[in-house]
Amino acid sequence: MALVELRNVSKIYHLGGEEIRALDDVSLDIGEGEFISIIGPSGSGKSTLMHILGCLDSPSRGTIKLDGVMIQDATPRQLATMRNRKIGFVFQFFNLLPKLNVLQNVELPMIYSGIPGRERRARALAALEAVDMANRAKHRPSQLSGGQQQRAAIARALVNNPRIVFADEPTGNLDSHTGEAILNLFRKLSTEGRTIVLVTHDPEIAAVTPRRIEIRDGRIAEKVDLTLAGLDRQIKIGGPPPPVQA
């Protein structure tokens, strides 16, 4: 049984009487421990797909099974619980709370799990240790570089031991060197057995994952680059920009 099973999922918006199919009859399985990228130009529906997979949004049609739970008809509260326990998010703009320090930011998901303070602190520190950020625990996000902020955000995504991590353009706001380091961190996590979904418009970044799903106009065109299956290729980022697909 796959970790995620999407069957005939559509997301339809109505804009001024016009029907817009952001996702059109998408079916997809993601297995446990997979490192997968969802690639597509802006407006292709990749963000919608990620939102539905990440329990931030509900599909108009179709079924989704996440870790054995059917979630297409889940209540907002059940979706919140799924996001809290089974899903971690990493965003392009880091989305750390500026008023909290790094440790408090990482503790945030556990607050909503009702984990007592002492355990929260211990686990948050462990998660920061894992991304090599333990020495910045008391810093505010504004006192950190972009790469450090993204590491903190990754620690936050991992701290509740989610079944699956979604990274939405995680390197989009970083310089190439830092972006590479962050991608290496994801690869490391993948070798540790994490299920990671990388959402990007950049084929170069998508190239790090063994499995790539291309989205175009709300439909899937799956490609698998077998040469990357070993995950040993040196990643090159910041080369010539990929051809823009309108």
Add this chain to the structure above:
Amino acid sequence: MKSDRPHAPPEVLRHSSAQFNTTILAGLREIWAHKFRSLLTMLGIILGVSSLVAMSALVSGMEKGAKEALIAIGGLQKVRVEPQEVPIEQRHLSDQAVGITINDVYALEQSAPLVTRLSPEMRLFATATANGKTFRPWVCSGVWPVALEMSEHVIAHGRMFNEIDDELARNVCVIGTATRDELWGSPERVGHEIIPLGETVYLNGVPFTIIGMFEHYESEQDRRARELARLQAERGVAPPVATGPDRGGRGSSGMRRPGGFAFRLKNSTIYIPLNTMWMKFRTGAAMPASGSSFGGRGGGSSRTVTTASAGGTAATITGDPRLSTLELKIASVEQLPEALQQIRNVLMSTHRGIEDWTFRTQEDWAEQIATFIRNARLSGGLIAGISLLVGGIGIMNIMLASISERVREIGIRKSVGAATSDIFIQILAESVVIAVLGGVVGLASSFGLVQLLGKLSPTDNEPIVTVTALAVAFAFSVLVGVLAGIFPAIKASRLNPIQALRYE
């Protein structure tokens, strides 16, 4: 972090106390982050709470003062029978009206069992002269010895005149402290207490021997102020001049506060035996009173009685036999209506159906006091309530501004697993924390406000801060916080997480 799951999150109950504390802490942090803004927001609640407490304290003080005064004049069981003009439909009978006489007293003693005590009173507009000074007491009355208990008087020095003094119509009197203060000097002025027992005082020129003096009547508050001043004086601390003890009842000294009115009147009393009053001031040519022409007829029976007790000396003298008032005490307040009916029946028969008298019960006054207190409480509460409402609107306003600043934060919180209810509680908690802090500060500042009002207010009833008032005011501030937070909290919690995350 390893992929195996030794620390898989246990299914902990959501909204545990740990989370609740964190929510409150987050609220406090948010308030601390915007100190000035939060302070301004709280100001509405602070003012509302403190004015609620202060208003309640003022009214409680007034209520206590009124109750003290009520007890000082003899309580609710007292009924006064006073003369009144003959009603218009009986005007043609007015020359047959007898007025209230001693005859009524004996008739009531005989026929009105619900009346436990009777005290006839004959008033005189007297000028007291002694020690080279003169004084016009508020009350100079000829009474029976029973008047002592009737009017809640207490003899501090000497004795009250007794039945023998009354029967023999002796020239003795019992004075209140105000008379002493005016004629011989108050303890504050002369430094020691003068007890003028055995001295002679001239009432309208007639010499009387002072055989007793009442104690000094004053409100609880005045008594305590005086006590404090005395203690300070004993410790060698000079009492502050401005706040020095101002004993009610003295004619000329210092500013007078109207709240001690009842006590001041009571201090300004001179009692002489009823028969003495009758013999020395009402008979003969001494007081050619207006009603004397028919007094002979109407007061015939009473005069017989009086004559008997006075030893036959007044038998041939025409005078005014009418009493100024007749004070009655009934067994209990519950029986007041029945007692009044009995009194009415008796007096109707002795007055031959002519209503030249009327009742005055303390209940009317007590009711007036209660109405006044209720109105004061209502209007004060309304004003304080409106100010709390305005404070609540301020909180709501600032919460709405705050959540529109924090759309992204709400999106982030939702993305890491905050449910709608978590956001709702967070915003509500912030609002309640502002209101509660405002409430606490308001309670603290209310004590200062009460002090200030106590100094400024024209009543000498010290405001009383009650625990109930504090609790009610605090509860209202919490309620306002909850009500003001609900709408912003609903608005925040309903934000779509995807749009909230995209919000710049």
